[in-house]
Amino acid sequence: MAEPMLKPPKIAISPITWVRQNLFSGWYNTLLTLVVGYLLVVGVGPVFSWLFFDATFLGSEPSDCTGTGACWLFISERLNFFIYGFYPDDLQWRVDVMFGLLALSFVPQFIERFPGRKWFGLFGLTGLPVVGYFLVPGGNFGLEVVESSKWGGLMLTLILAYIGILASLPIGIVLALGRRSEMPIIRGICVVFIEVWRAVPLITVLFMASVMLPLFLPDGMNFEKLMRALIGITLWQSAYMAEVIRGGLQAIPRGQYEAADALGLGYWKKTGLIILPQALKMVIPGIVNTFISLFKDTTLVLIIGLFDILGTVQSTITDPAWQNVAIEGYVFVAFCFWVFCFGISRYSQNLERKLDTGHRT
Amino acid sequence: MGITMTEQTRTTDSLNPVPSQKDDSAAIIRVEGMNKWYGDFHVLRNLNLNVRHGERIVICGPSGSGKSTFIRCINRLEEHQQGKIIVDNIELTDDIRHIDTVRREVGMVFQHFNLFPHLTVLENCCLSPIWVRKLPRKEAEATAMEYLERVRIPEQASKFPGQLSGGQQQRVAIARALCMKPKIMLFDEPTSALDPEMIKEVLDVMIELAGSGMTMICVTHEMGFAKTVADRVIFMDGGEIVEEAPPHEFFTNPQEPRTRKFLEQILQH
Numbered sequence A: 001m002a003e004p005m006l007k008p009p010k011i012a013i014s015p016i017t018w019v020r021q022n023l024f025s026g027w028y029n030t031l032l033t034l035v036v037g038y039l040l041v042v043g044v045g046p047v048f049s050w051l052f053f054d055a056t057f058l059g060s061e062p063s064d065c066t067g068t069g070a071c072w073l074f075i076s077e078r079l080n081f082f083i084y085g086f087y088p089d090d091l092q093w094r095v096d097v098m099f100g101l102l103a104l105s106f107v108p109q110f111i112e113r114f115p116g117r118k119w120f121g122l123f124g125l126t127g128l129p130v131v132g133y134f135l136v137p138g139g140n141f142g143l144e145v146v147e148s149s150k151w152g153g154l155m156l157t158l159i160l161a162y163i164g165i166l167a168s169l170p171i172g173i174v175l176a177l178g179r180r181s182e183m184p185i186i187r188g189i190c191v192v193f194i195e196v197w198r199a200v201p202l203i204t205v206l207f208m209a210s211v212m213l214p215l216f217l218p219d220g221m222n223f224e225k226l227m228r229a230l231i232g233i234t235l236w237q238s239a240y241m242a243e244v245i246r247g248g249l250q251a252i253p254r255g256q257y258e259a260a261d262a263l264g265l266g267y268w269k270k271t272g273l274i275i276l277p278q279a280l281k282m283v284i285p286g287i288v289n290t291f292i293s294l295f296k297d298t299t300l301v302l303i304i305g306l307f308d309i310l311g312t313v314q315s316t317i318t319d320p321a322w323q324n325v326a327i328e329g330y331v332f333v334a335f336c337f338w339v340f341c342f343g344i345s346r347y348s349q350n351l352e353r354k355l356d357t358g359h360r361t
Numbered sequence B: 001m002g003i004t005m006t007e008q009t010r011t012t013d014s015l016n017p018v019p020s021q022k023d024d025s026a027a028i029i030r031v032e033g034m035n036k037w038y039g040d041f042h043v044l045r046n047l048n049l050n051v052r053h054g055e056r057i058v059i060c061g062p063s064g065s066g067k068s069t070f071i072r073c074i075n076r077l078e079e080h081q082q083g084k085i086i087v088d089n090i091e092l093t094d095d096i097r098h099i100d101t102v103r104r105e106v107g108m109v110f111q112h113f114n115l116f117p118h119l120t121v122l123e124n125c126c127l128s129p130i131w132v133r134k135l136p137r138k139e140a141e142a143t144a145m146e147y148l149e150r151v152r153i154p155e156q157a158s159k160f161p162g163q164l165s166g167g168q169q170q171r172v173a174i175a176r177a178l179c180m181k182p183k184i185m186l187f188d189e190p191t192s193a194l195d196p197e198m199i200k201e202v203l204d205v206m207i208e209l210a211g212s213g214m215t216m217i218c219v220t221h222e223m224g225f226a227k228t229v230a231d232r233v234i235f236m237d238g239g240e241i242v243e244e245a246p247p248h249e250f251f252t253n254p255q256e257p258r259t260r261k262f263l264e265q266i267l268q269h
């Protein structure tokens, strides 16, 4: 062992070699590269022109949009509405603080060497909702009340998705564990809960939450519409989450349970320290997938009269002052959703790589 | 030490159990008339066994004879339906507190290691001392390093199990069990999932452990190990204890035809 260890050989490939090896290896691939290249130029070129080169970025009036491309003035002029809904202008700093905290919690998660990023993330999962609970609706600490009917736009989308995601994960875990419980009553309750909620479309859940729930509640007890939608979304999402997590639980080999038992770990320690960490890690892709679906499904709140980002854009494109801005509006909405969903997806890939311990079964 | 068998205990008459030792109070494990069924299938038939402090027992027998099931009953990974199992003066019943107490005193090593893949070697070893024995982390880690040194892999402490060879993993598994400072160690075919060149490193660790006076029950087909280490060899077949004897008698002069047949088969290899 005295001799120095050999370093693995470095394989350096110049860009030209790469292109030759990957794009032009043989007549077949060369032809394919040329055809695809042509299609890209023909197809993507006009899209780029419309998005950027022929688009109007400067000005403030609909009449300033003279080019043949997109009229981004529509977005920039109405941006305030798309982000805050009807939230009063002079109180919007409260929402801005929340956006800032959200960024502060999660942007560091993408920076490998960020000091103490774990604590920022932890704040995002625990402190952030608490701060938001007091700051956004107001009513305490001398903050003026802003009714939830005035919330809207991106802010509402984020609130729905964030709370839906945050609350459905622990509820889903409990349901998944319950479904595998040895106690028949607990197992029965969990099975019924999961199967009922999972079998109902989200639209139905939202209708029920906004129309039927008030009928069942005792007099004097009435949640706001937003709260009811949130409860509906969370429970519906939990049922999905439970099944994803159950998949992970079932994939844990029996030996892990036995080893934990043999070491004297009780049910909760065994579950919390051995089983869940492995099961959750295994189903990260599935969990993220449900997160992303939920994020997009929040747009359905439109039908019960809540104005999320899609709702605000939708209601503005019919504004007679602006002509033919529907495409710009929808592109903007799509872009906003893409940014967040892509972010979630990238983060989960980071996480999977970080949690990889070289174990193959 | 501990070979105080009389002639009559050499073969156990399963209908009329004879206590193996005169001095029962010294027994750390007592199994009396134990029966177990899987559904209608009678896996364990009227087992009787007394194991004294520091005694090393090797159990062998053909596949499916119930060896694993038997030792898994001793720390209640499987429950028995009839008879008594008393470990360290605690009878194993449905009472979960008794089960937990027994499990704290009984370490187990599995055929397929069953290390926790999401934890490092050191964390694997510290987990139970910290969460079950409530030791401070520092102390648990110091103990863990001590045992990792005894199984000769202290340098792997910060690796994950998936990065180790089979032999190394099994030694970690032994260290993990020892970190709970158990009074009894159970081994269920600890070397049968290993490549031949790794078997020795694991057996060496087990031989050393036997030398330290640990009470051990070991299911294995490593007859060399049985000869050097065991105080008694037990032969099981069809869910019964067919024969028990000190190793040299067991190997040179087996009484039961079934034992003889089994020994012929495995010694051919």
Ligand SMILES: Nc1ncnc2c1ncn2[C@@H]1O[C@H](COP(=O)(O)OP(=O)(O)OP(=O)(O)O)[C@@H](O)[C@H]1O
Binding pocket: B038, B041, B043, B061, B062, B063, B064, B065, B066, B067, B068, B069, B070
């Ligand atoms: N969970 C179970 N349900 C039903 N039957 C089982 C179960 N586990 C084991 N058995 C049966 O019980 C018998 C004894 O099994 P056991 O695993 O104890 O055998 P073994 O002596 O350890 O064999 P091997 O040398 O192959 O490990 C076998 O016939 C097996 O098929």
Ligand SMILES: [Mg+2]
Binding pocket: B067, B068, B069, B188, B189
């Ligand atoms: Mg076995």
